[in-house]
Amino acid sequence: xxxxxxxxxxxxxxxxxxxxxxxxxxxxxxxxxxxxxxxxxxxxxxxxxxxxxxxxxxxxxxxxxxxxxxxxxxxxxxxxxxxxxxxxxxxxxxxxxxxxxxxxxxxxxxxxxxxxxxxxxxxxxxxxxxxxxxxxxxxxxxxxxxxxxxxxxxxxxxxxxxxxxxxxxxxxxxxxxxxxxxxxxxxxxxxxxxxxxxxxxxxxxxxxxxxxxxxxxxxxxxxxxxxxxxxxxxxxxxxxxxxxxxxxxxxxxxxxxxxxxxxxxxxxxxxxxxxxxxxxxxxxxxxxxxxxxxxxxxxxxxxxxxxxxxxxxxxxxxxxxxxxxxxxxxxxxxxxxxxxxxxxxxxxxxxxxxxxxxxxxxxxxxxxxx
Amino acid sequence: xxxxxxxxxxxxxxxxxxxxxxxxxxxxxxxxxxxxxxxxxxxxxxxxxxxxxxxxxxxxxxxxxxxxxxxxxxxxxxxxxxxxxxxxxxxxxxxxxxxxxxxxxxxxxxxxxxxxxxxxxxxxxxxxxxxxxxxxxxxxxxxxxxxxxxxxxxxxxxxxxxxxxxxxxxxxxxxxxxxxxxxxxxxxxxxxxxxxxxxxxxxxxxxxxxxxxxxxxxxxxxxxxxxxxxxxxxxxxxxxxxxxxxxxxxxxxxxxxxxxxxxxxxxxxxxxxxxxxxxxxxxxxxxxxxxxxxxxxxxxxxxxxxxxxxxxxxxxxxxxxxxxxxxxxxxxxxxxxxxxxxxxxxxxxxxxxxxxxxxxxxxxxxxxxx
Numbered sequence: 001x002x003x004x005x006x007x008x009x010x011x012x013x014x015x016x017x018x019x020x021x022x023x024x025x026x027x028x029x030x031x032x033x034x035x036x037x038x039x040x041x042x043x044x045x046x047x048x049x050x051x052x053x054x055x056x057x058x059x060x061x062x063x064x065x066x067x068x069x070x071x072x073x074x075x076x077x078x079x080x081x082x083x084x085x086x087x088x089x090x091x092x093x094x095x096x097x098x099x100x101x102x103x104x105x106x107x108x109x110x111x112x113x114x115x116x117x118x119x120x121x122x123x124x125x126x127x128x129x130x131x132x133x134x135x136x137x138x139x140x141x142x143x144x145x146x147x148x149x150x151x152x153x154x155x156x157x158x159x160x161x162x163x164x165x166x167x168x169x170x171x172x173x174x175x176x177x178x179x180x181x182x183x184x185x186x187x188x189x190x191x192x193x194x195x196x197x198x199x200x201x202x203x204x205x206x207x208x209x210x211x212x213x214x215x216x217x218x219x220x221x222x223x224x225x226x227x228x229x230x231x232x233x234x235x236x237x238x239x240x241x242x243x244x245x246x247x248x249x250x251x252x253x254x255x256x257x258x259x260x261x262x263x264x265x266x267x268x269x270x271x272x273x274x275x276x277x278x279x280x281x282x283x284x285x286x287x288x289x290x291x292x293x294x295x296x297x298x299x300x301x302x303x304x305x306x307x308x309x310x311x312x313x314x315x316x317x318x319x320x321x322x323x324x325x326x327x328x329x330x331x332x333x334x335x336x337x338x339x340x341x342x343x344x345x346x347x348x349x350x351x352x353x354x355x356x357x358x359x360x361x362x363x364x365x366x367x368x369x370x
Numbered sequence: 371x372x373x374x375x376x377x378x379x380x381x382x383x384x385x386x387x388x389x390x391x392x393x394x395x396x397x398x399x400x401x402x403x404x405x406x407x408x409x410x411x412x413x414x415x416x417x418x419x420x421x422x423x424x425x426x427x428x429x430x431x432x433x434x435x436x437x438x439x440x441x442x443x444x445x446x447x448x449x450x451x452x453x454x455x456x457x458x459x460x461x462x463x464x465x466x467x468x469x470x471x472x473x474x475x476x477x478x479x480x481x482x483x484x485x486x487x488x489x490x491x492x493x494x495x496x497x498x499x500x501x502x503x504x505x506x507x508x509x510x511x512x513x514x515x516x517x518x519x520x521x522x523x524x525x526x527x528x529x530x531x532x533x534x535x536x537x538x539x540x541x542x543x544x545x546x547x548x549x550x551x552x553x554x555x556x557x558x559x560x561x562x563x564x565x566x567x568x569x570x571x572x573x574x575x576x577x578x579x580x581x582x583x584x585x586x587x588x589x590x591x592x593x594x595x596x597x598x599x600x601x602x603x604x605x606x607x608x609x610x611x612x613x614x615x616x617x618x619x620x621x622x623x624x625x626x627x628x629x630x631x632x633x634x635x636x637x638x639x640x641x642x643x644x645x646x647x648x649x650x651x652x653x654x655x656x657x658x659x660x661x662x663x664x665x666x667x668x669x670x671x672x673x674x675x676x677x678x679x680x681x682x683x684x685x686x687x688x689x690x691x692x693x694x695x696x697x698x699x700x701x702x703x704x705x706x707x708x709x710x711x712x713x714x715x716x717x718x719x720x721x722x723x724x725x726x727x728x729x730x731x732x733x734x735x736x737x738x739x740x
């Protein structure tokens with residue numbers, strides 16, 4: 001706890017994020033009180049050591065964090081600004097423009113409001129999955145507006161840092177456009193692809209490889225929460241989804257022009273292949289821009305692939321041998337075989353270490369793929 | 371090598387798949403000869419021990435495997451059927467209807483042709499990435515047609531099994547529809563999403579989390595190859611992409627009806643939220659159908675999450691401790707923090723083992739997230 005931390009924080013809403021934040025702030029030395037429309041949710045959060053249940057006669061909080069469902073956040077923020085006229089108020093909703101608009105529309109004293117978005121969502125939701133470490137090392141976007149007071153910005157930033165987050169500051173419009181592209185768009189396409197698997201027969205499903213698994217992993221996300229998120233960021237999502245819809249339409253036209261067969265190239269519509277090729281190439285370019293490990297510039301790691309039998313401890317032995325070879329593992333991906341009692345471990349290392357590691361592992365008896 | 375293996379296999383085309391297959395078949399005891407329009411590619415494959423370079427006076431092969439680029443496969447299959455009138459001919463193209471159509475259109479003796487598709491692609495291509503183990507534990511779809519001879523089907527199936535693949539048999543139309551959904555569709559959406567990252571500014575990109583990374587991983591794939599694959603399966607891809615295009619259009623209309631703000635629910639178009647919610651829910655359902663590890667039924671593993679410092683050997687020590695706790699690791703995912711010298715290891719185990727493992731790891735000094 002830094003000496004200037006606002007001693008008292010009230011968290012309104014004790015779902016996954018609110019409860020996790022309560023646990024983290026309590027550990028950091030804050031005095032945390034909790035409230036939730038559901039008495040059961042309040043008590044569960046308290047039992048998870050997220051703080052004490054707020055009461056009418058409590059000292060007023062210095063900071064109110066609204067962690068309510070997205071569609072009621074503006075209402076609860078405006079209410080909080082009115083009830084505690086000295087407090088800074090923030091929220092953790094993943095969409096910021098609609099909240100700010102809603103707060104202003106309610107005539108609240110918005111100078112003490114600074115929005116926030118901890119990017120620590122999971123495929124799970126609810127206090128039962130709360131963790132005090134949820135925010136460590138994660139981005140927490142702090143979103144002031146034109147009239148935000150400097151002290152409010154500082155209080156929210158400090159809170160985010162005190163739970164281990166990496167703070168970036170941007171305005172609501174910039175934030176909403178960014179998450180529409182890096183978070184909401186991937187969620188939509190993952191869901192759309194997964195939806196196509198509903199009616200597939202078993203034989204076709206059995207051909208599912210690592211690609212479709214990766215693309216659809218987040219399709220397991222909570223439907224109620226995501227309906228609110230997408231609805232709340234409708235404008236920015238419409239913008240980027242509209243571009244993808246156009247690109248997809250162009251691709252459909254191009255594929256239609258190919259007449260269903262690449263081997264009979266005679267009746268191609270001129271330019272069709274160029275459209276298909278351009279789409280993949282643009283994807284290559286965009287993919288290469290994703291920042292690398294720990295937020296560093298994208299690094300070109302090279303894979304060393306070893307066969308790991310499906311027996312207890314095998315993967316640990318492999319990684320011990322990697323460590324003993326003096327090579328630092330940068331990333332690791334497990335690729336499961338189909339109907340086979342083993343998997344492939346793809347160990348990402350700096351390119352200069354590939355050969356050395358391959359040799360070292362082979363000497364230790366591992367089947368290393370060439 | 372099984373006693374009845376066709377002793378002599380000719381592989382036409384020595385890229386990633388052809389060279390890998392040559393290495394695997396040579397190891398399995400087959401006598402492999404290689405040919406490729408590029409003398410350099412031929413010699414590289416030979417140097418990688420994929421076989422010997424084919425010569426005019428060679429004994430005729432019992433099996434010809436055409437591993438040429440998709441757009442010339444039909445031509446090379448038809449040529450092979452004509453040149454070696456006793457040989458079974460197969461191919462490894464990831465699209466089967468167009469090849470079969472092309473072979474028949476050329477008036478070839480198609481009874482000796484049985485298609486094949488080893489599902490062992492990688493984000494990389496070229497003989498330089500070839501590996502003799504590429505096919506182990508992978509699905510290899512064997513695709514006979516109405517006029518295929520039983521002996522041809524048997525020879526191709528045996529070849530696939532001899533390199534460790536799990537064979538499934540389906541007709542060309544069924545195969546093409548299946549891969550359009552489980553392979554080509556994910557590739558297209560991964561590329562379309564990644565393409566949207568091209569023009570994003572650094573601040574927005576820095577918010578990229580694990581979700582967009584997973585969704586776009588395969589966007590790094592080879593553009594030339596994928597242009598041919600998509601063009602070659604245009605009809606089936608059009609079918610499934612058309613459905614996604616329609617779903618996306620419906621979603622756009624629904625989001626447009628939400629008027630850009632969820633907080634001002636008054637002017638919603640009735641039914642809009644239902645459309646958004648349905649899309650995510652359908653994704654949940656489809657996602658749950660993806661087969662689990664080793665092709666088994668989807669299993670509900672539960673995660674135990676531990677903090678792993680970014681120091682050599684840390685992950686290995688963690689997994690050693692998992693093994694010593696007597697718990698079998700079913701899957702593992704590394705989630706990298708942002709600007710922090712550690713990552714989170716999500717260890718998937720059977721639900722009954724979660725508590726035991728959490729305790730055991732905590733006792734051994736690991737920070738286990740609750």
